[in-house]
Amino acid sequence: xxxxxxxxxxxxxxxxxxxxxxxxxxxxxxxxxxxxxxxxxxxxxxxxxxxxxxxxxxxxxxxxxxxxxxxxxxxxxxxxxxxxxxxxxxxxxxxxxxxxxxxxxxxxxxxxxxxxxxxxxxxxxxxxxxxxxxxxxxxxxxxxxxxxxxxxxxxxxxxxxxxxxxxxxxxxxxxxxxxxxxxxxxxxxxxxxxxxxxxxxxxxxxxxxxxxxxxxxxxxxxxxxxxxxxxxxxxxxxxxxxxxxxxxxxxxxxxxxxxxxxxxxxxxxxxxxxxxxxxxxxxxxxxxxxxxxxxxxxxxxxxxxxxxxxxxxxxxxxxxxxxxxxxxxxxxxxxxxxxxxxxxxxxxxxxxxxxxxxxxxxxxxxxxxxxxxxxxxxxxxxxxxxxxxxxxxxxxxxxxxxxxxxx
Amino acid sequence: xxxxxxxxxxxxxxxxxxxxxxxxxxxxxxxxxxxxxxxxxxxxxxxxxxxxxxxxxxxxxxxxxxxxxxxxxxxxxxxxxxxxxxxxxxxxxxxxxxxxxxxxxxxxxxxxxxxxxxxxxxxxxxxxxxxxxxxxxxxxxxxxxxxxxxxxxxxxxxxxxxxxxxxxxxxxxxxxxxxxxxxxxxxxxxxxxxxxxxxxxxxxxxxxxxxxxxxxxxxxxxxxxxxxxxxxxxxxxxxxxxxxxxxxxxxxxxxxxxxxxxxxxxxxxxxxxxxxxxxxxxxxxxxxxxxxxxxxx
Numbered sequence: 001x002x003x004x005x006x007x008x009x010x011x012x013x014x015x016x017x018x019x020x021x022x023x024x025x026x027x028x029x030x031x032x033x034x035x036x037x038x039x040x041x042x043x044x045x046x047x048x049x050x051x052x053x054x055x056x057x058x059x060x061x062x063x064x065x066x067x068x069x070x071x072x073x074x075x076x077x078x079x080x081x082x083x084x085x086x087x088x089x090x091x092x093x094x095x096x097x098x099x100x101x102x103x104x105x106x107x108x109x110x111x112x113x114x115x116x117x118x119x120x121x122x123x124x125x126x127x128x129x130x131x132x133x134x135x136x137x138x139x140x141x142x143x144x145x146x147x148x149x150x151x152x153x154x155x156x157x158x159x160x161x162x163x164x165x166x167x168x169x170x171x172x173x174x175x176x177x178x179x180x181x182x183x184x185x186x187x188x189x190x191x192x193x194x195x196x197x198x199x200x201x202x203x204x205x206x207x208x209x210x211x212x213x214x215x216x217x218x219x220x221x222x223x224x225x226x227x228x229x230x231x232x233x234x235x236x237x238x239x240x241x242x243x244x245x246x247x248x249x250x251x252x253x254x255x256x257x258x259x260x261x262x263x264x265x266x267x268x269x270x271x272x273x274x275x276x277x278x279x280x281x282x283x284x285x286x287x288x289x290x291x292x293x294x295x296x297x298x299x300x301x302x303x304x305x306x307x308x309x310x311x312x313x314x315x316x317x318x319x320x321x322x323x324x325x326x327x328x329x330x331x332x333x334x335x336x337x338x339x340x341x342x343x344x345x346x347x348x349x350x351x352x353x354x355x356x357x358x359x360x361x362x363x364x365x366x367x368x369x370x371x372x373x374x375x376x377x378x379x380x381x382x383x384x385x386x387x388x389x390x391x392x393x394x395x396x397x398x399x400x401x402x403x404x405x406x407x
Numbered sequence: 408x409x410x411x412x413x414x415x416x417x418x419x420x421x422x423x424x425x426x427x428x429x430x431x432x433x434x435x436x437x438x439x440x441x442x443x444x445x446x447x448x449x450x451x452x453x454x455x456x457x458x459x460x461x462x463x464x465x466x467x468x469x470x471x472x473x474x475x476x477x478x479x480x481x482x483x484x485x486x487x488x489x490x491x492x493x494x495x496x497x498x499x500x501x502x503x504x505x506x507x508x509x510x511x512x513x514x515x516x517x518x519x520x521x522x523x524x525x526x527x528x529x530x531x532x533x534x535x536x537x538x539x540x541x542x543x544x545x546x547x548x549x550x551x552x553x554x555x556x557x558x559x560x561x562x563x564x565x566x567x568x569x570x571x572x573x574x575x576x577x578x579x580x581x582x583x584x585x586x587x588x589x590x591x592x593x594x595x596x597x598x599x600x601x602x603x604x605x606x607x608x609x610x611x612x613x614x615x616x617x618x619x620x621x622x623x624x625x626x627x628x629x630x631x632x633x634x635x636x637x638x639x640x641x642x643x644x645x646x647x648x649x650x651x652x653x654x655x656x657x658x659x660x661x662x663x664x665x666x667x668x669x670x671x672x673x674x675x676x677x678x679x680x681x682x683x684x685x686x687x688x689x690x691x692x693x694x695x696x697x698x699x700x701x702x703x704x
Contacts, residue, residue, distance in 0.1 A: 272620030
């Protein structure tokens with residue numbers, strides 16, 4: 001009797017083990033991805049909705065079995081915008097066996113560039129700094145670089161300004177993030193772009209921009225193109241409105257038309273600047289929920305499905321997060337479809353082939369995502385938006401920055 | 408000349424807001440010789456409470472500002488009671504380290520709220536059109552900010568010079584043991600110093616929040632931005648904070664107005680105040696109005 005009992009235990013354990021392995025076989029593969037970003041700390045107003053976008057889309061992929069029985073497991077960690085924490089997170093993620101990495105800030109992307117090369121892992125950051133792509137093979141920008149966005153705005157000025165050569169000032173963040181496009185815009189002007197860069201303003205924690213605005217006005221500046229975050233732009237717009245400097249229409253004579261790249265705009269700018277944000281011109285490659293489109297509908301449905309509030313659901317940085325998750329999912333799908341093993345190398349190779357007939361249309365952007373060995377900027381197309389009645393509305397159709405190829 | 412006067416006006420506006428922000432540092436240092444590193448977080452907290460009361464609770468904005476000042480008054484009094492009172496008599500560096508911890512705790516708590524990662528702006532409650540005279544203009548928000556600043560600074564100056572409590576606070580600052588020997592409650596004075604600093608921080612938060620919008624990074628950064636003002640004025644002088652604040656405001660505006668954009672210069676409005684601070688401190692190490700203590704051994 002005692003022997004029977006002793007026999008029963010190993011048989012039961014073997015049975016459980018068989019069940020466990022069978023269940024695992026049934027469950028399919030788990031692809032580990034990771035994202036380190038500022039959910040709290042500086043720039044968390046962008047990082048927080050971005051993280052929600054990534055999280056929700058991967059949940060959606062798993063819940064709807066978009067990859068069959070395979071699942072995506074994306075660890076999201078807060079680094080509070082500190083590069084040393086990002087590096088520690090990245091090293092942890094490598095130990096977990098990630099096959100693709102989503103990064104965030106310009107500083108950490110530049111700082112970890114060598115690590116990405118050594119680890120041979122494809123990285124999609126939230127930073128669109130053109131410098132990320134210099135001496136790098138593994139970084140893929142989701143959309144057009146800050147340089148491309150800023151030159152794109154300058155091109156719009158050159159093409160639509162009436163009168164003599166338009167005078168432009170650049171209003172930038174005093175960091176690599178802000179300074180990145182300055183040289184490129186100046187190069188574009190030298191290469192024949194019909195604008196005059198009168199001054200480059202590096203802003204601080206300014207409570208009053210009167211001196212700066214009066215100085216620009218006295219120099220005849222007609223357009224201010226910003227490459228920074230929303231808060232300093234909002235203060236500048238409020239001061240400009242008080243001084244009566246804000247153009248009511250694009251290029252209004254005797255006034256200043258204010259414009260900005262991706263991280264200067266969106267609903268956060270309207271929340272900060274209020275009515276002073278009216279007639280601010282902004283460019284990004286993302287579609288907005290303020291305008292009807294398949295992408296916007298899908299985004300709002302996704303946010304509703306996972307109980308996100310209205311603010312997050314309508315944030316362009318929520319779109320930003322969804323879009324990078326879409327690209328990651330698509331590339332995994334394509335590798336799987338070819339019957340290849342999903343690993344760092346196959347994902348990297350597949351990303352580089354995302355062009356021509358294989359370009360990806362995520363619907364959340366105004367153009368297709370295209371990557372190749374020589375082009376690691378995803379969506380090249382830009383859309384101009386303008387604040388009209390407290391909402392960003394499209395101005396014209398999506399366009400491509402021409403001068404980026406000439407500099 | 409209009410340009411010059413506009414820069415002067417803007418400098419005075421910015422400077423007086425710096426002075427109000429710096430006041431909290433001075434009030435605490437004046438009575439306890441402690442530098443509160445978490446002051447920027449208190450500025451942000453005051454602004455967020457006022458916004459929450461106005462927009463989420465529906466209280467009229469003027470009343471919200473007043474209530475936020477009262478709430479921050481009691482909040483900082485509680486902070487002193489819970490965290491700092493037991494450190495009386497301990498080395499000052501320990502107390503400063505506690506304020507660094509306090510900064511992290513307040514950061515963490517604010518990050519748990521929508522204010523940690525979202526931007527807001529106060530509803531408009533003042534006329535949109537600026538006040539203009541002979542080509543020089545000031546917004547209503549700025550004007551009200553300046554009036555509140557000078558009213559508060561005047562009230563605090565009177566309080567420290569004329570009221571019994573204020574005089575006892577100065578006495579504690581001078582010599583804690585001697586103050587205790589004549590019956591002054593040192594813990595009560597410390598609590599009051601923190602509470603009044605909280606009150607001034609909430610006022611500063613309300614004004615800055617109205618100018619810049621409510622962004623946590625921007626608001627708490629003012630705790631650091633006004634540090635040169637506090638040092639230049641002399642850590643324990645209210646008058647010093649006012650004078651240094653206005654000097655800093657004027658330097659920033661003149662640098663931005665006359666230097667930036669010329670001779671390849673840029674961002675001098677941010678850097679020049681620190682350069683001038685260093686030069687002045689070379690000659691007046693205790694700041695413009697700081698007390699130079701002489702100890703006889």
